[in-house]
Amino acid sequence: MTTAPIRRIDLRGAPLDPATLRAAVPRADLDVAEALEKVRPICEAVRERGTAAVLEYTERFDGVALASVRVPAQALADALDGLDPQVRAALEETIRRVRLVQRSLRRQDATTQVVPGGTVTERWVPVGRVGLYVPGGLAVYPSSVVMNVVPAQEAGVESIAVTSPAQRDFGGLPHPTILAACALLGVAEVYAVGGAQAIAMFAHGARDEAGELVVAPVDVVTGPGNVYVAAAKRLVQGIVGIDAEAGPTDIAVLADDTADAGHVAADLISQAEHDVLAAAVLVTPSEALAAAVERELQARVAATKHSERIRAALSGRQSAIVLVDDVEAGLAVVNAYAAEHLEIQTADARDVAARVRNAGAVFVGPHAPVSLGDYCAGSNHILPTGGSACHTGGLSVQTFLRGIHVVEYDEAALREVAPHVLALAQAEDLPAHGEAVSARFPAP
Structure with a gap:
């Protein structure tokens, strides 16, 4: 029997807390x-x-x-x-x-009127x-x-x-x-x-x-x-x-038995093509789909141009087919994994995708492969890798903008809030802070 080109990790019955799952999901060795x-x-x-x-x-x-x-x-x-x-x-x-x-x-x-005569504007400056x-x-x-x-x-x-x-x-x-x-x-x-x-x-x-x-x-x-x-x-x-x-690219596919095994295998291969350290992860509750994807990988890897590189990526410790109890458990796994690219190929894919919390980009349904996002979807393909999608987003126009707050208060607005400023300055033992306000309203 031919060995599957990708290993399996069985998380059926495993605790679904983030700490346990983060320790269980596959990762590349990258120091x-x-x-x-x-x-x-x-x-x-x-x-x-x-x-x-x-x-x-x-x-x-x-x-x-x-x-x-x-x-x-x-x-x-x-x-x-x-x-x-x-x-x-x-x-x-x-x-x-x-x-x-x-x-x-x-x-x-955006300008917010905090009180009459007092505004804060946030300017977005490149x-x-x-x-x-x-x-x-x-x-x-x-x-x-x-x-x-x-x-x-x-x-x-x-x-x-x-x-x-x-x-x-x-x-x-x-x-x-x-x-x-x-x-x-x-x-x-x-x-x-x-x-x-x-x-x-x-x-x-x-x-x-x-x-x-x-x-x-x-x-x-x-x-x-x-x-x-x-x-x-x-x-x-x-x-x-x-x-x-940015580290090596990664893809996770959350799929159930409604998914097409050929599509899933092709999508895993597409990202494995980047590098021998690229990560390709399928998360599924379906043993039948897992087996079908393994068969598709065998055939497709052998037939594609960069088969040696792809085989190395798929057989590396960073890649795996992860078996889970159901789609709900699969969501917990992919949120812990925090993929750069996450495909949802399940029944009710849009509803499942709406519950994803950690991913660089989410590709919904059978007709939104990651390759589309790599080139012509309109989304950006410079995305957080290695699990950093739990705290970092992808490159966008916001990356090149800074928010600057512009504070404008008139005399009446400052006078009205002055007692609060003085009280907080005293509480923090920073009396000069309060004096910077009171100096504007000298005693008669």
Whole structure:
């Protein structure tokens, strides 16, 4: 008998409390803390020596000796001119859909009258400059250019820079499809830098050996990457804002016996295709579906292009078929798992999806596969991984906005509340706080 390409975890009858389930669900071995010690000297070198360090690390890690980190404008124009028309049309439609969603999500300023003569306004102001990271490794991600850039543009960010690893196969430039996507979006500032050195370059800025500023520091760094990119983002957080520490991609599918086993298997494979550490998890109360999905995986993995990579991901400890008592227990499991991508393929899928609390994005029913969200749903595919969806949301226009409170009180409104301010200042033993108010109303 052929061994199933994915293991099983039986949680039938198991306690459904979050602590127990978080310990039971499969996870990848990913030690960001260990990677942190490896990237710390890289980030320090970039902070101290600027582009000289960036160029040295690019040659060491990417095997490319660059004269400059900046991608020439002509290379962007040439990449767009050479873009396959079908790919261009697909990117343009993706841009249109993502822009439509992000524009609708942008928060608007709001003013609240607290009392007559006293208002608080929350203004939503874009950050001034952002650095957007687009990975380049086993796959090419022009879609990640779109998912990074469009929300920043819709937020109103004035200065947008993109970086992606230098590629030996393309003369030290990022992949031409990535450059074409940048050109299509009107992004002119693009760098051929990857890894931790790219994150440090954006966080600290970078000068050349003559002291000239080559890359201005940014306010926020976003975008997915490998464990070293995640570690570098952790290291520079506080110097700059970050979206999240993205790790290997993951998918969970909550399915019952109404689901099509072929669809479920195809969706698990689609995310396993990313990386050998990618996680693919099926949660189901149906043993019949579990067995059918195992059979489908056997056939489909063997037939697909990246079968070796996919087989490694599916057989890794981060992937599993999880058996549960019923859909209610399955909901508890997927909420504990907090998937980057969560598909609901059950009876009453919309009602079940409405009860999901932890997920980066939820895909409802048989006709909303994760692949749709990766490209053309209009949603964003830069999402929290590794269970962080329990506290972090996906990249959006909000990532690039800051709420600023504007307080405006007239004399009468301040006089009316002054006794409360004085009482709280005394209670906290901060009398000068109260005096800052009472000084405005001197005794006659």
